[in-house]
Structures are given as C-alpha cells and as structure tokens.
Amino acid sequence: MPETLAKVHVRTTINGQPMEFLVPPYLSLLDTLREEAGLTGSKEGCLDGNCGACTVIVDGRIVDSCLVLGVEVEGKQVQTVEGLATPAGLHPLQQAFLEEAALQCGICTPGFLVSAKALLDREPHADEHRIRHWLAGNLCRCTGYDKIVRAVIKAEDMAAQLSRSKNGPRSAARTPAKKPAAQAKATSKSSAGTRGGRR
Ligand code: FES
Ligand code: FES
Numbered sequence: 365m366p367e368t369l370a371k372v373h374v375r376t377t378i379n380g381q382p383m384e385f386l387v388p389p390y391l392s393l394l395d396t397l398r399e400e401a402g403l404t405g406s407k408e409g410c411l412d413g414n415c416g417a418c419t420v421i422v423d424g425r426i427v428d429s430c431l432v433l434g435v436e437v438e439g440k441q442v443q444t445v446e447g448l449a450t451p452a453g454l455h456p457l458q459q460a461f462l463e464e465a466a467l468q469c470g471i472c473t474p475g476f477l478v479s480a481k482a483l484l485d486r487e488p489h490a491d492e493h494r495i496r497h498w499l500a501g502n503l504c505r506c507t508g509y510d511k512i513v514r515a516v517i518k519a520e521d522m523a524a525q526l527s528r529s530k531n532g533p534r535s536a537a538r539t540p541a542k543k544p545a546a547q548a549k550a551t552s553k554s555s556a557g558t559r560g561g562r563r
Contacts, residue, residue, distance in 0.1 A: 376437045378403065379447030387434045393427075394418045396434030397444060405445035405474045409503075416502035419475035420444050426482045428501075445474035448481060456522035457481055457515070466515035468506035476502045480516045488520060 371386040378401060385400045397403045397420070409417035411430045418429040421443040448455035457477050460466070467473045476499060483490055483498045490498065495516050496509075504512065 372435045374435055374438050376440055376442055378442045379444060385434065389433065389435050391434045392430050393420070393422075393432040393434050393437060393442075394429040396437075397429060397442075400434070403444050403446050406478075407471050407474055409471065409475075414503065415472070416475040416479060417472050419478045419502065421478060421482050424482075424485075426479055426501075443478070443481075445477050448477060455481065456519040456526065457484070460515040460519035460522060461512075464511050464515035464518060466508060466511040468504075468508050472502060472504040472506075476504070476512055480519070483516075484520060484523060488523060490516075490520070492517060 370388060372389050374385045374387055374396075376383055376385075378397070383401060385396060387396050387400060391399075394406055394408060397406050398408075406420055406429055407417040408430065409415035413428045413431045416428065419426055420429045421427070422432070422437060423440050448458055453459075454462075455477075457480050461473065461477065466476075479499055479502050480495075483495065487494065492513060495513050499509075499512070499516075
C-alpha cells in the first residue's frame with residue numbers, strides 16, 4: 365500500500381491555532397509537533413517517558429508527547445512551549461527562568477516550563493514542596509533544580525502582581541494552599557502518556 369494511503373487525517377488545535385495533518389498512525393505526538401507542525405520547542409530526551417523534556421499539555425493534562433501518538437490529539441487542545449509567550453511579552457515563567465538563570469544546557473527547559481505552567485494554572489500559589497513534587501517527572505541532567513524551583517516561585521509572585529495590576533488588589537489575594545487532590549491514574553487509551561498518580 366502506498367505510504368500516503370496509510371496516513372491518517374488529524375484535526376487538532378495547537379496553541380489556539382486550528383491545524384490539520386496527514387500523519388502515519390505510528391508517529392508520536394512529539395514527532396508530529398516537530399516534523400509536521402514545525403514546533404521544535406518540545407525536546408527529545410529519553411523517548412520512554414522518564415525525562416519530561418517532551419512535555420506538552422493536552423486538554424489540560426500534562427503528557428509526555430513521546431508516549432502519545434499524533435493521531436490521539438484529534439479534536440483536542442494541545443499547548444506547547446511555543447504557546448507560552450504572547451505578543452505582550454514572555455510568560456512570567458519564562459521571564460523568571462531568565463532572571464534566575466534556571467537553565468544550563470536548556471534541553472530540559474521547555475518541559476519544565478510547560479509542566480510548571482500546568483501547575484500555576486491549577487495552583488497559582490503552590491509552595492516549594494508542592495512545586496518540587498509536581499516537577500518530579502522532569503529531569504535536569506545539569507542538576508539545576510534549586511534555580512528552577514526558585515524561578516517557579518518567582519513566577520508565581522510575578523503572575524500575582526500582574527493580576528493585581530489588571531484587576532485590583534483583591535483579585536490575587538493568597539488563599540490557603542489546598543491539599544493536592546488525588547489524581548486518577550491514567551487508564552484510558554486517550555490518557556496514554558499522562559503523568560497519572562502525581563498530577
Ligand atoms: S523524551 Fe523523555 S519523557 Fe519524552
Ligand atoms: S539545563 Fe541541562 S538538562 Fe536541564
């Protein structure tokens with residue numbers, strides 16, 4: 365069978381932009397993003413779900429894109445590191461990573477940024493313990509973990525300040541940290557690659 369006949373038509377939304385691809389059914393989401401969408405921010409590390417360099421957000425859940433097929437994002441919302449910055453500027457996490465020098469070789473950085481964004485979206489005032497726990501699925505071979513955690517804490521403060529300046533002082537008032545809700549284990553096929561259990 366000619367290879368083109370074996371490809372699958374996928375319609376999805378990446379960083380708010382509708383996109384369509386014709387991809388082989390075996391192509392990972394990581395390769396689909398990098399080769400079909402030209403979004404090379406997500407990095408290839410271990411290719412077996414251990415390092416988190418390929419982390420993206422699919423329908424609000426972080427996944428290792430090396431463990432998900434491109435065809436599985438049909439009809440879904442995908443966020444990658446390229447979607448963090450806006451025309452107004454860098455995301456607070458990106459700015460804080462720069463200011464805290466929270467990167468060395470930078471291979472792990474996109475995955476850390478995407479994972480941390482998912483945390484801040486859910487828990488904008490997560491404490492250090494929670495941040496370290498959340499980021500446990502992202503490995504930095506340069507071992508710059510302290511700077512990364514400091515950057516995430518700084519980004520929380522920057523985001524709160526931004527919120528106050530936009531909406532007034534009450535909008536970003538700190539609330540008591542909630543205990544993390546138990547996460548359902550990823551059981552369905554469509555949840556393949558999600559970091560079930562911890563997140
Ligand atoms: S490349 Fe390491 S988890 Fe995907
Ligand atoms: S900065 Fe090099 S792997 Fe993290």
